[in-house]
Amino acid sequence: xxxxxxxxxxxxxxxxxxxxxTMLRRNLLHARRYPSMTLNLLLTPIMLLLLFVYIFxxxxxxxxxxxxxxxxxxxxxxxxxxxxxxxxSTVIGxxxxxxxxxxxxxxxxxxxxxxxxxxxxIGHVVGSVLQVLASLVLVGAVAVAIGFRSTDATxxxxxxxxxxxxxxxxAMTWIAVGMGMASPNPEAASNMAMPLILxxxxxxxxxxxxxxxxxxxxIAEYQPFTPxxxxxxxxxLGTEIGHNGWLAIVWCVGLTALGYRWSTALFNRxxx
Amino acid sequence: xxxxTSHSLAIAAKGLRKAYGDKTVLDGIDLAVPAGTVFAxxxxxxxGKTTAVKILSTLIGADADDLHVGGHDLAADPQAVRAAIxxxxxxxxxxxxxxxxENMLLMAGLHHLSRSEGRRVAAELLERFDLTxxxxxxxSTYSGGMKRRLDIAMTLVGxxxxxxxxxPTTGLDPRSRHTMWGIIRELVTGGVTxxxxxxxxxxxxxxxxxxxxxxxxxxxxxGTAKELKRLIPGGHVRLRFTDPAAYRSAATALREAAxxxxxxxxxxPSDGSQRELRAILDWLDTAGVTADELTVHTPDLDDVFFALxxxxxxxxxxxxxxx
Numbered sequence: 001x002x003x004x005x006x007x008x009x010x011x012x013x014x015x016x017x018x019x020x021x022t023m024l025r026r027n028l029l030h031a032r033r034y035p036s037m038t039l040n041l042l043l044t045p046i047m048l049l050l051l052f053v054y055i056f057x058x059x060x061x062x063x064x065x066x067x068x069x070x071x072x073x074x075x076x077x078x079x080x081x082x083x084x085x086x087x088x089s090t091v092i093g094x095x096x097x098x099x100x101x102x103x104x105x106x107x108x109x110x111x112x113x114x115x116x117x118x119x120x121x122i123g124h125v126v127g128s129v130l131q132v133l134a135s136l137v138l139v140g141a142v143a144v145a146i147g148f149r150s151t152d153a154t155x156x157x158x159x160x161x162x163x164x165x166x167x168x169x170x171a172m173t174w175i176a177v178g179m180g181m182a183s184p185n186p187e188a189a190s191n192m193a194m195p196l197i198l199x200x201x202x203x204x205x206x207x208x209x210x211x212x213x214x215x216x217x218x219i220a221e222y223q224p225f226t227p228x229x230x231x232x233x234x235x236x237l238g239t240e241i242g243h244n245g246w247l248a249i250v251w252c253v254g255l256t257a258l259g260y261r262w263s264t265a266l267f268n269r270x271x272x
Numbered sequence: 273x274x275x276x277t278s279h280s281l282a283i284a285a286k287g288l289r290k291a292y293g294d295k296t297v298l299d300g301i302d303l304a305v306p307a308g309t310v311f312a313x314x315x316x317x318x319x320g321k322t323t324a325v326k327i328l329s330t331l332i333g334a335d336a337d338d339l340h341v342g343g344h345d346l347a348a349d350p351q352a353v354r355a356a357i358x359x360x361x362x363x364x365x366x367x368x369x370x371x372x373x374e375n376m377l378l379m380a381g382l383h384h385l386s387r388s389e390g391r392r393v394a395a396e397l398l399e400r401f402d403l404t405x406x407x408x409x410x411x412s413t414y415s416g417g418m419k420r421r422l423d424i425a426m427t428l429v430g431x432x433x434x435x436x437x438x439x440p441t442t443g444l445d446p447r448s449r450h451t452m453w454g455i456i457r458e459l460v461t462g463g464v465t466x467x468x469x470x471x472x473x474x475x476x477x478x479x480x481x482x483x484x485x486x487x488x489x490x491x492x493x494x495g496t497a498k499e500l501k502r503l504i505p506g507g508h509v510r511l512r513f514t515d516p517a518a519y520r521s522a523a524t525a526l527r528e529a530a531x532x533x534x535x536x537x538x539x540x541p542s543d544g545s546q547r548e549l550r551a552i553l554d555w556l557d558t559a560g561v562t563a564d565e566l567t568v569h570t571p572d573l574d575d576v577f578f579a580l581x582x583x584x585x586x587x588x589x590x591x592x593x594x595x
Contacts, residue, residue, distance in 0.1 A: 019382060022378065022381035022382055025381070026367065026370070026378055029369075029374065030369050030370070033369060033370065033410075034369060104363070105361050105362075105363035105364050105365035106366065106367055108326075108331055108359070108361050108363075108365055109359065109361070109365035109426070109427075110382075111330070111331055112329045112330055112331055112354055112357065112359040113354055113382055113383075113430070114351050114354040114355035115382050270331075270332040271331065271332065
C-alpha cells in the first residue's frame with residue numbers, strides 16, 4: 001500500500017545491529033520520558049553514601065585502616081563500594097522493564113515480525129548499561145562533592161576502572177534481564193532483583209571483610225561484589241588488589257554468560 | 273494443479289494440532305484461505321481460535337503440521353512468514369509509555385524504512401485511522417477504540433499481504449465496532465488477505481467470505497455465511513408466563529410449542545417474519561392465551577453451535593425434550 005520495495009536484503013549482522021539499535025532507541029525514549037524510575041533507584045546508593053559518611057562516619061572510620069583514619073578516609077573507603085552498589089540498584093530497572101514488556105501484547109507483535117530475534121533483549125541490555133553509566137556519573141559527582149578524590153590513579157588505571165564498571169554493569173544487567181524474563185509481573189521482577197542491591201551490604205563496601213565474623217568472611221570475600229569493590233579500590237586508591245582482579249573478571253564473565261544463556265533460553269521458549 | 277492451488281492460497285493448513293499436556297486445544301484442523309479473501313474463524317471462548325492464530329502467526333509451534341502461510345513453510349522458514357504477515361492480537365500490542373506517533377515510527381524502524389519514508393507512512397496511517405490529533409499523546413491515555421485503531425495502524429506499517437486479527441472487536445462499544453468493520457472492509461479492497469477470529473456470528477456474517485466454525489478444537493462446519501445459515505434452525509417466538517396456572521392452560525392449548533416447565537416459557541418455531549408473527553398472534557388470540565412477555569428470537573451463535581455440535585449442555589432445550 002504505502003511502503004516501497006525493500007532494499008536489497010541486508011546481511012544478518014547489519015540487520016541485527018539495526019534492529020537492536022531501534023529497540024535501544026525505544027528503551028532510551030522510555031528512560032528519558034520517565035526518568036523517575038531511574039532516579040528512584042539512584043536514591044538508595046546516594047542516601048547510603050550520605051548516611052554512612054555524615055551520620056555514621058566517625059564510628060565507621062575508626063574501624064578502617066587500624067584506627068587513625070578520619071571521615072575523609074572513610075569517604076574514600078566507601079565510594080568504590082557505592083559505585084558498584086549503584087550498578088546493582090540501577091539494573092533493577094532493567095528487570096522491571098523487561099518484565100513489563102513480556103507481560104504486554106507488544107512482545108507478541110515483536111515476535112511475529114521479521115526482526116532479529118535477539119534485538120529486544122540486546123536493546124534492553126545496552127540501554128541498561130548506558131543508564132548505569134549515567135547513574136555512575138551522578139553518584140560519582142555526589143562523591144566528589146563530599147570530598148572523594150582518587151590517589152594518584154594513572155590514566156591506565158582510570159581506564160581499567162571504567163572497563164571494570166562496564167563489565168560489571170553488563171554482568172548485572174544480563175542477570176537482571178533473566179530475572180525480568182522469569183518473573184510473572186513487574187512487581188515480582190522488582191522483588192526478585194532485590195539481592196542485587198542487598199548483596200553490597202554484606203560485602204566489603206562499608207566495612208572490611210576481615211572485621212566480620214569468621215564463619216561469614218568466606219561468603220563476604222567471594223561473593224561477586226567484594227572482588228569488584230577491592231579491584232576498584234585498588235585502581236582508584238592504590239590499595240592491594242591481589243587475586244581480587246582475576247576474581248572480579250571471572251565473576252563478570254561468568255555472570256554475563258549465565259545471564260545471557262538464561263535470558264535467551266526463557267525468551268526462545270514458546271509463550272503460553 | 274496442486275502447485276497453482278497452493279500459490280493462490282494465502283493460508284494452507286493441514287492437520288493443525290496443538291496440545292498442552294493432555295489437553296488437546298486443536299485437534300487436527302484443515303484451513304484453506306484463498307489470497308485476497310476474508311476468512312473468519314468463529315467460535316466460543318476456549319474453542320482454540322487464539323491458539324490457531326498464534327500458530328499461524330509463528331508465535332508458538334504446532335505439534336504436527338503441514339502449514340503454509342504466504343507460500344512459506346511455517347516450521348522451515350518462520351522469518352519469511354513473518355515478513356509477509358501482520359498480526360493484531362487480542363491484547364493491545366501498543367507501547368503505552370510512548371506516543372502514538374512514536375509507536376508508528378518504532379514499527380517503521382523495525383521494517384527498515386528510511387527516516388523520511390517512516391515519517392510519511394506513520395503520518396499517513398495516523399491520518400487514515402483518525403489518530404492525527406492524538407498522535408503526540410502517550411498511547412496509555414488512549415480509549416479502547418483508539419488503542420485498537422493504533423494497533424491495526426501499527427500492523428499495517430510494513431504493508432503486510434496477510435493480516436491476522438484476533439477478536440478485533442471484542443470489548444469495543446458498538447460505534448467503535450462499526451468503525452472497525454469499515455477498516456477491515458477497506459483492507460480487503462486493497463487486496464489483502466484477512467484471517468479473523470470472532471465470537472459473533474453477526475461479525476463473521478458482515479465481513480467474511482468464508483467462515484469456519486471452531487468448536488472444542490475441531491472445525492464443526494465451514495462455508496459461506498449463507499451456507500452456514502442453512503444449517504441453523506429457524507428462530508422462535510418465546511412466550512413467558514408468571515402465573516403457573518396460565519402457563520399450564522396455554523401449554524395445553526398450544527400443543528406444538530416446546531415447553532420449559534421450570535422457566536414457565538413456551539417456544540413456537542418461527543422465522544421472525546411479519547406474516548408468521550401475525551399468524552402466531554391470531555392463533556394465540558383464538559386459543560385465548562395471554563402471555564406476560566413475548567420475544568422474537570432470531571438465530572444466534574448458540575443456535576449455530578447447537579445445530580452443528582448437538583451439544584445438549586447448551587442453554588436451549590432441544591425440541592425433542594418435550595415431555
